[in-house]
Amino acid sequence: ENQAVHQxxxxxxxxxxxxxxxTALVIVTVLDVNDNAPxxxxxxxxxxxxxxxxxxxxxxxxxxxxxxxxxxxxxTYSFSNHxxxxxRQLFRVDPQTGEIRVKGVVDYEEASVYEIYVQAxxxxxxxxxxxxxxVVEIIDVNDNAPxxxxxxxSSPVREDAALGTVIALISVTDRDSGDNGxxxxxxxxxxxxxxxxxxxxxxxxxxxxxxxxERVFEYNVSITVTDSGTPSLSTVKTILVKVSDVNDNAPxxxxxxxxxxxxxxxxxxxSICSVxxxxxxxxxxxxxxxxxxxxxxxxxxxxxYVSINLNTGNLYALRSFDYEQLKNFRVQIQxxxxxxxxxxxxxxxxxxxxxxxxxxxxxxxxxxxxxSVEWVPRSADAGxxxxxxxxxxxxxxxxxxxxxxxxxxxxxxxxSMAPFTGEIRTTRRLEDYDAPSQKLVVxxxxxxxxxxxxxxxxxxSIVDSIPEVIADLTEGPQTIxxxxxFNLYLIVSLGSVSFVFLLAIIALISIKCHKDRHGxxxxxxxLSTCCLRGSRRCCRFRRKHSRDVLNNSHTNFQMPPSVKAxxxxxxxAGGGGGTLSQTYCYKVCxxxxxxxxxxxxxxxxxxxxxxxxxxxxxxxxxSRARKEGSDGTNIGSNGSSExxxxxxxxxxx
Numbered sequence: 305e306n307q308a309v310h311q312x313x314x315x316x317x318x319x320x321x322x323x324x325x326x327t328a329l330v331i332v333t334v335l336d337v338n339d340n341a342p343x344x345x346x347x348x349x350x351x352x353x354x355x356x357x358x359x360x361x362x363x364x365x366x367x368x369x370x371x372x373x374x375x376x377x378x379x380t381y382s383f384s385n386h387x388x389x390x391x392r393q394l395f396r397v398d399p400q401t402g403e404i405r406v407k408g409v410v411d412y413e414e415a416s417v418y419e420i421y422v423q424a425x426x427x428x429x430x431x432x433x434x435x436x437x438x439v440v441e442i443i444d445v446n447d448n449a450p451x452x453x454x455x456x457x458s459s460p461v462r463e464d465a466a467l468g469t470v471i472a473l474i475s476v477t478d479r480d481s482g483d484n485g486x487x488x489x490x491x492x493x494x495x496x497x498x499x500x501x502x503x504x505x506x507x508x509x510x511x512x513x514x515x516x517x518e519r520v521f522e523y524n525v526s527i528t529v530t531d532s533g534t535p536s537l538s539t540v541k542t543i544l545v546k547v548s549d550v551n552d553n554a555p556x557x558x559x560x561x562x563x564x565x566x567x568x569x570x571x572x573x574x575s576i577c578s579v580x581x582x583x584x585x586x587x588x589x590x591x592x593x594x595x596x597x598x599x600x601x602x603x604x605x606x607x608x609y610v611s612i613n614l615n616t617g618n619l620y621a622l623r624s625f626d627y628e629q630l631k632n633f634r635v636q637i638q639x640x641x642x643x644x645x646x647x648x649x650x651x652x653x654x655x656x657x658x659x660x661x662x663x664x665x666x667x668x669x670x671x672x673x674x675x676s677v678e679w680v681p682r683s684a685d686a687g688x689x690x691x692x693x694x695x696x697x698x699x700x701x702x703x704x705x706x707x708x709x710x711x712x713x714x715x716x717x718x719x720s721m722a723p724f725t726g727e728i729r730t731t732r733r734l735e736d737y738d739a740p741s742q743k744l745v746v747x748x749x750x751x752x753x754x755x756x757x758x759x760x761x762x763x764x765s766i767v768d769s770i771p772e773v774i775a776d777l778t779e780g781p782q783t784i785x786x787x788x789x790f791n792l793y794l795i796v797s798l799g800s801v802s803f804v805f806l807l808a809i810i811a812l813i814s815i816k817c818h819k820d821r822h823g824x825x826x827x828x829x830x831l832s833t834c835c836l837r838g839s840r841r842c843c844r845f846r847r848k849h850s851r852d853v854l855n856n857s858h859t860n861f862q863m864p865p866s867v868k869a870x871x872x873x874x875x876x877a878g879g880g881g882g883t884l885s886q887t888y889c890y891k892v893c894x895x896x897x898x899x900x901x902x903x904x905x906x907x908x909x910x911x912x913x914x915x916x917x918x919x920x921x922x923x924x925x926x927s928r929a930r931k932e933g934s935d936g937t938n939i940g941s942n943g944s945s946e947x948x949x950x951x952x953x954x955x956x957x
Contacts, residue, residue, distance in 0.1 A: 305340060305371040309333050338428030340371040342379040344436040354443045355412035363395060364438055366402035368424035376428040384421035384435055395440075397422055404438060412444040413479040446484040446533025451477045452541045460546035463517040471497060472509040472543055476529050484533035491527055497545070499527070509543070517547040518584040551589040551643025555581040562653040564619075568627040568660045576610065576619040579651060581639035589643035597636035597650065610635055610655075619653065627659040628698045661752025663698040665706055667760045677763045686732045690719060691762055693726035695748040703752035711759065712745035719744060719764075728762070740766045 310332035317325040344366065351364045370377040381402040383392060394408040395418070404420060418440040425433035456473040478485040489499055489507050496513030509525065523545045530538035557579060564577040583590040594617045599606045611620050619635065633655055640648035670676030670691070678691045697704040710721040710728070718738060720731045728744065742764035749757040 307334065308373065338372050338376040338426065338431055340376070341432050342368040342370040342424045342426055342434050344368045344424060344434060347436055349436060349438040350441065351438065352441045352443055353406070353410060355410050355445055356447055357406050357410055359406055359408075361406040363404040363406060363440055366397075366404065366422055366424070366436065366438070368402065368434060368436075370426045372426060372428065376426050376431075378427045379424050380427065381422055381424050384423045387421050391418060391420060394418065395420055410442055411447075412442045412481070413448060416442050416444070418442070444481050444484060446480055446531065446535065446537055448479040448484075449537040449539045450487040450529040450531050451479075452489075452527060452529050452539055453477070454541075454543065457543060459544065460548040461511070461515065462550060463515045463547045464550045464552070465511055465515060467511055467513070469511045470508055471511065471525075471545055474499075474507040474509060474527060476505045476507065478531050480531065480533060484531055486532040487529050489527055489529050491525055495523060495525060497523070497525055515547050517549050517586070518553060520547065521586070522546045549586040549589055551585055551641065551645070551647060553584045553589075554647035554649045555583045555592045555639035555641055556649060557581045557639065557651040559651070561651060564653060564655050565658050566621070566625065566655055567658045568625050569662055570621055570624055572621060572623050574621050576621050576655060577653065579612075579617045579619065579637055579639075579653065581617070581649065581651075583641045585641065585643065589641055591642040592639050593642070595638050595640070597638055599634075599636060601630070601633045606633075606635060609633065612637060625657050627657045627700070628663065630657060632656045659700045659703055661699055661703040661750060661754065661756055663703075664756040664758045665695040665697045665748040665750055667748065667758060668694040668696055670760060670762060677765060679765050679767055680730070680734065682734045682736070682738075682766050682768055684730055684734055686730055688730045690728040690730060690764055693721075693728070693746050693748065693760060693762075695726065695758070697750050699750065699752060703750055705751040707749050707751070709747045709749065710744060711747040712743070714739055714742045714744075718742065721746065734766060738766060742766065 312330040312332065314328040314330050315325050316328070317323050345368075349364055349366070353361070353363055366381055368379045368381070370379050379402075380399045381397050382399055383397055392407075394406065394410055395404055396407040397404050397420075402422075402424070404422070410418075420438040420440060421435060422438060423433040423435045425431050453475045454472055455475055458469075458471055461469060461471060474489070476487050476489060478487050487505065489501075491497060491499055491509070496511060496515060497509055498512040500508045500510060502508060507527075509527075525543045525545055526540055527543065528538055528540045530536055558581070562577060562579060566576055579594065581592050581594070583592050593614050594612050595614070596606060596610065596612050601609055609622055611622055612618065613620070617637075617639075619637070635653040635655065636650055637653055638648050638650050640646050670693070676691070680688065680690055693708055695706055695708075697706055706726075707723045708721055708726040709723065710716075710719060713719055715738065718731060718734075719728055719742070721728050726746075726748075728746070744762045744764060745759055746762060747757050747759045749755050
């Protein structure tokens, strides 16, 4: 270590004279032995290292010296035997140069200081190692973002939650130190929530406004945590806050009202329309059912007219509607949700029945099927109004617009018809060669699709003058165009009733005659018939004993001189006293003109006696009450004993 080589000059002198000597250079090389250990410059080294330093970054270069030479002076570096494995992962030591470099990721948050124990030894045998300590202080950098931890989340939250309701509890941490570890939180300002800090790094998320699930059914609340490092780091975490439903909305219909047009004669069970209502609530609160509110149409419950599907809202007709009976009606439909308490809403459906051309025109004048007989004087000029056909149609609109057409005519060129008024007029002056009887068939057609029509037959009689038409009505009824079973049943029924009525009349007459034959009025005189002026008139005579007559009446009757009666009708008494051999009979006859009548009343009167013991018979005074006919003539003025216009006989004994 002090001097490795020694040089000496060795001189050898002989004893001669002159002495002779010789020299030799002796070089003594001191061989080294490993008697010196390596020595570090410092026992403890302190260095600073920024965390997250790159790999192979030089931390420090150690230097250890050994005074020995050769291999004994060559020093090698290494970790001490008691260096932890984690340290060996983070750092490495160059054995030749003694450089300590970064091998792994150095994290301040893992360890802020590392103590590296390094040993140095030479290559000699049985050498001893020397040690030193390298203290590596890690410098913190803002390499850790804040951490946000949700300790409690209350979701979903009711939409009617009160202000200040706690939604979540939040804790924040940052592994960095100093300003790098200082944090603060925030959430977007447009949300109905806010953060409240009660303790350091602890926050509470609460409601700050009213919630409405129908407007927003869930919120993504983004919580941002930022530290104060340079550059600052932040962490964003999103909390899904769901809003639970409350039944606070009634069902809403798609339209405020519905108007439906339905063609009449619809099939029962046909769908009229469909109403739809939706509820902005959810789940059970949004389930909508439909029903029809009770009402009446012309006194009949509306449930007999329409029905509705409970779930779909389809409205169905339960009957076939007739426009002529019902033109429109209204249905009140209620939509109700299944919430508790349930909410409902109503809507009005107006059903308008559309007319269909299902009614043929009906003839009002003349009445079908045979129509009527019209009389036209032969002197009528062109344009003479023969007849006017009037018809009505129960339909409406174009379906009730009627047109008239002369379908058939005995002489097509003689008559014309107005297509809209139904007037039948002559087209020319009537001539002698025109047939006196004309038959016209008129068709009345509506304007529907398809059009419906009906017809009527009119018989036109051409006469010289209107009064002659009474004698000319010899034409029988026209052939019935339609004869149904109902008409047959009606005729049979009327015939049966008439027959029974006739039998009853005959029975009553028989009973009456039987009673008269056996009555107390005496014997009935034979019936006789007298005919006068070609008319059939019957006179009935009743004979009674004159004594009975005088005894009953105590009056003597005498025909006045102004009345002339046939001898067969009046007999004169034969004697002044006793019984009368003949019967006074006054004859009453019928006239076919029942509108004209003469009625003769009898009134007894008494005359004064001129003397003698016997009084003269009292002469009856016959007074007449005449009823003159329309022609002013007095039917009974000829002095006869006829009284006209009585339906029966007046008998005067």
